[in-house]
Amino acid sequence: MLTRTHRLTDSDSFRSTVRAGRRSGSRTLVLHLGTGAGTDPPRVGLVVSKAVGNSVVRNRVKRRLRHQAREHLASLPGSAVLVVRALPAAAEASSAELADDLDRCLRKVLS
Template structure:
């Protein structure tokens, strides 16, 4: 579970990250990162999107749990970003059949690419 300070909950922040942020993808997920360097420093807020295309409710929940846990491991490196940041992790249908290790590798590569840009 992510700490409450790191949860992205309002739809405006989701929209801003997806439409205005940098994007990097892989076979199982797409990562959107929006950074406001002029904003007050604060914790990175993270949100997840898992559509019905991924699978039934049990499958979607399993994918969300895995992504939440994997993202929590990457929070310290994301805290180094200047200013305020919002991260949205969108699962693709291939995430349903991907192993935990594959999801972790895809998330790590995508976060590295989006953070460098």
């Protein structure tokens, strides 16, 4: 679970990160990496739309992504804002596939 200080919750931060941040995509995910305020810790936000599936499927995908994102907080720059958008293929993907896609996209967006 992500702690409260590491959660991205306000819509303005989501919007600005998606519009102005660096982007990387895969079959199951699209990542957007932006910068936050200078002293803020890294924050992560998830976007899992109804296109992914019903509420049970969406919540399962969110749990898996939160778990994976928590492991990558240390590799994010100081005040980074990361938005992870799940694509419909994430519904059928295993946890290992989501982890591989998240790793790959994060490496691309950080380089």
